[in-house]
Amino acid sequence: MTRIPLMAGNWKMNLDHLEAITVVQRLHWALQDAQFDYSQVEVAVLPPFTALRSVQTVTDADSMAIVYGAQDVSTHPAGAYTGEIAAEMLAKLGCRYVVVGHSERRQYHGETDQEVGEKARAALGGGMTPIICVGEALAIRKAGEHVAYTLAQIDGVYAELGPDLAAGTVVAYEPVWAIGTGEVATPADAQEVCGAIRQRLASLYGRDAAEGIRILYGGSVKSSNVASIMAEPDVDGGLVGGASLDPAEFAKICRFAEHIA
Numbered sequence: 001m002t003r004i005p006l007m008a009g010n011w012k013m014n015l016d017h018l019e020a021i022t023v024v025q026r027l028h029w030a031l032q033d034a035q036f037d038y039s040q041v042e043v044a045v046l047p048p049f050t051a052l053r054s055v056q057t058v059t060d061a062d063s064m065a066i067v068y069g070a071q072d073v074s075t076h077p078a079g080a081y082t083g084e085i086a087a088e089m090l091a092k093l094g095c096r097y098v099v100v101g102h103s104e105r106r107q108y109h110g111e112t113d114q115e116v117g118e119k120a121r122a123a124l125g126g127g128m129t130p131i132i133c134v135g136e137a138l139a140i141r142k143a144g145e146h147v148a149y150t151l152a153q154i155d156g157v158y159a160e161l162g163p164d165l166a167a168g169t170v171v172a173y174e175p176v177w178a179i180g181t182g183e184v185a186t187p188a189d190a191q192e193v194c195g196a197i198r199q200r201l202a203s204l205y206g207r208d209a210a211e212g213i214r215i216l217y218g219g220s221v222k223s224s225n226v227a228s229i230m231a232e233p234d235v236d237g238g239l240v241g242g243a244s245l246d247p248a249e250f251a252k253i254c255r256f257a258e259h260i261a
């Protein structure tokens with residue numbers, strides 16, 4: 001089965017709505033200049049909530065092929081949940097993706113696998129694709145327990161989703177020790193865990209379903225290391241943090257196929 005790679009730029013809490021417009025336009029122009037083929041790689045940006053409307057307006061106005069999504073979603077559909085954003089609101093803004101369970105949300109907001117699964121279900125209910133983040137901290141890797149730990153997160157999150165919903169998800173394996181640190185996992189490290197995730201999805205939902213689910217790697221992805229990571233058979237794209245704030249660099253990352261020797 002062919003899985004179209006996804007390069008998703010997680011802007012985190014960066015760029016106001018005006019800066020967001022500039023970055024999306026520059027990304028679009030950089031890819032246009034390179035005659036980028038969006039049918040070969042899907043390109044997404046994940047702005048803060050406050051910039052989504054602006055990104056929607058500029059991508060619509062200029063008929064850009066860049067898609068976008070949010071960095072989080074409420075588990076609740078509506079109501080007295082001050083500060084939260086419901087899936088339906090994101091869907092109305094044209095979001096295609098929603099990141100759920102990023103390690104920064106797990107770490108600073110105590111999100112559990114169950115809650116992450118509920119958020120994934122909420123995103124799916126709104127017609128969007130959750131990008132479900134999993135990955136181990138350094139101490140767990142040093143103890144050699146990174147595969148078991150990450151698979152336990154997969155089990156916990158997917159327990160909230162039935163087989164029908166699982167097929168509509170994307171997974172992002174992001175070793176916490178590689179996020180924002182400049183420390184990148186080796187291609188073999190990424191493949192070890194991404195391959196194990198696919199096997200676990202196959203045992204949960206069958207080989208065909210697992211072959212259709214995209215598994216991204218995230219953690220200090222740059223244009224200089226993306227091609228070797230993307231060459232691994234179970235890595236279907238990247239969740240890119242810091243490097244996605246620089247449109248020229250993110251465009252190069254999206255063009256990873258041109259760097260493969």
Ligand code: PEP
Pocket residue numbers: 010012174178179180181182218219220221239240241242243
């Ligand atoms: C991330 O935010 O998901 C991420 C992988 O960040 P960075 O690329 O900066 O390590």
